[in-house]
Structures are given as structure tokens and as C-alpha cells.
Amino acid sequence: MDRDYIVKAAQIASVLEVSGHPKPGNVHRNRDFHDMVFEDFLISGVVIGDTIRKAAKKGEKLSSSSDLSSLGLGKLIFEAVQETNKWVLNNTNLGIVMLLTPISAAAAMSDSFFQLRENIDLLLINTTSQDAVNLYKAIQLADAGGMGKRDDLDVNQEDSHEELLDKNINMFQILEISARWDLLARELTTRMPVTFEHGFKVFKKIKKYHNTNSATVQTFLTILSRFPDTLISRKYGKDISREVSCEAKNILDKGGILTREGAQELEIFDEKLFQNRYNPGTTADLTASSIMVALLENYDYKIWTKD
Numbered sequence: 001m002d003r004d005y006i007v008k009a010a011q012i013a014s015v016l017e018v019s020g021h022p023k024p025g026n027v028h029r030n031r032d033f034h035d036m037v038f039e040d041f042l043i044s045g046v047v048i049g050d051t052i053r054k055a056a057k058k059g060e061k062l063s064s065s066s067d068l069s070s071l072g073l074g075k076l077i078f079e080a081v082q083e084t085n086k087w088v089l090n091n092t093n094l095g096i097v098m099l100l101t102p103i104s105a106a107a108a109m110s111d112s113f114f115q116l117r118e119n120i121d122l123l124l125i126n127t128t129s130q131d132a133v134n135l136y137k138a139i140q141l142a143d144a145g146g147m148g149k150r151d152d153l154d155v156n157q158e159d160s161h162e163e164l165l166d167k168n169i170n171m172f173q174i175l176e177i178s179a180r181w182d183l184l185a186r187e188l189t190t191r192m193p194v195t196f197e198h199g200f201k202v203f204k205k206i207k208k209y210h211n212t213n214s215a216t217v218q219t220f221l222t223i224l225s226r227f228p229d230t231l232i233s234r235k236y237g238k239d240i241s242r243e244v245s246c247e248a249k250n251i252l253d254k255g256g257i258l259t260r261e262g263a264q265e266l267e268i269f270d271e272k273l274f275q276n277r278y279n280p281g282t283t284a285d286l287t288a289s290s291i292m293v294a295l296l297e298n299y300d301y302k303i304w305t306k307d
Helices: 003-019 038-047 049-062 073-085 094-109 113-125 129-142 159-166 171-178 183-189 193-209 212-226 230-236 238-253 260-276 281-297
Strands: none
Touching (some): 003 038, 003 094, 003 212, 003 281, 038 049, 038 073, 049 094, 094 183, 113 281, 129 171, 183 193, 183 281, 230 281
């Protein structure tokens, strides 16, 4: 796939995700948080472009290589967080970068859309222990939670880096550990089922008959209704995250953003989550990956085969 198209797809997906309104509980075009604002996310979506381009360039080379570990996925993620930190003060896109970077490299090495999901999985499985170290560095730099506190391999302990290298624990394996409590880690280690089997399909279906904002919000709401947000569960407990998902499902049952009743309920839901600080951040990340995959599928099939 054309490298420029991949870069634009990643940037557009990032910008469309944050622009979705009302995307309940998150920053959106009519909602800022005290420590991060709408413009921070727009900026973050743009500045990852160089890293995405590098990932795509490396992916092109991997299409004819047997050494998939040479991608350096962890380093690419770390570099994207470094670049983001030059422009905004808080972690706005670590999760999105973790999802969109392997998607971008896999798209560049694929000859058709139907190879994309398999190639993403292959790239993740073939990561290295150095990738795991760089992922830890990215998480520390972004000041993000998600890996959980552990007696060993704790993301906040510097000696964990040496342990990862000494035990040859790669990035895929460390994400498998986190997958027990983190939906994003589970997504990356199970062939991205939320993105490909739920979010992407909803976005594609809604976009066919409605505007982009409606497709974005309905995708977000669908993911949230089916998969309790693990950022909420880590902060407030599983019962709260399940309650939020149940409310999202109830709104979807009323039509979501596509009906007057659903849209009214959605506005109330957004305000409730904001007031309680229930931020479905993992759902937002998966919405971005779903949008990007939809954009990649739209790529002219005649151009998928590289020159």
C-alpha cells in the first residue's frame, strides 16, 4: 500500500476519533478536561506522522524479508511518544500509537487488505526484548498506567529493563501478561478482534448512510457497550466499568446517535461520565484503530499491489 496513504489514514483516524461528538466521557470538540484539551489531541494526531511514515517504510522492506523482528516496533512507539511530548504536556495518544503503528507497518507489507490482520499479528509475535524495553520507556515517558503493579517486571522499575533483556521477554509476551487486565494489551495479542470484528464493521456500515461524526460516535458507543473499558475499571473498579457499558448498550438500543431519543440520552450520558471522571480512554483508542482499518479498506484495490 502507498506509504503516503497510510500516513494520512493514521492521522485522519486520530483526528476523527477525538472530534467525535458527543463521545461520552472523553475530550471532544465541545469538551475539554482540566489537564488536556481538544487541540492537544488534534496536534497529537498530526505529529505522529513522521513515525507512521517510518513504520510504513520499514514495513515495505519487510514484505521481502524473513526477519520481521527488524521492524523495531517498540522504538517506533517510543519515538512517537517523544515527538508528542514536544508539542503537548500530557499523554494524549500512547494507546493510539500502540495500535496504529503496527497497523501501519503491516499495511505497507501487505499486498491486499485481507493480509492486513495476519501481518499485524506476525509483526507483534516477532517483536524482541528490546521492543519490550522501549515500550516500557514509552509508558514511563507518557506517565501512563496500564501495565499494573507487579513484584517482577514492573513498568516503573528500572531494573525491569535488564530483566526483560536477560530473560529474552519480547513485547508480545509482556503484553500477554497485561492482557489479563488491559483491553488494549489483549487486543494486540489476540489478532485485534475489537477493531476488525466490531469497530471497523460498525464504522463502515454507518458511514455508508450517515455522516462521519455519526459513524465515529456509533463505533465508540458500540465498542463501549460490548467491552467494559479497562481504564475505567483500573481507576474505579470493574463494577463501574460494567455499569458504564450497560448504559452505553441501553442508548444503542434506542438508536444511539442516529435517533433523536438516543442522541438526547447520549448527551446526558456524556455529562454524567464527565462529572464522575469516568473516562473510557481505551474505547477511544480502539475507535481510532477501527477508523484507520476502515480507511485502509477503502484504499483502491487496484493500488494495493505495489509497483
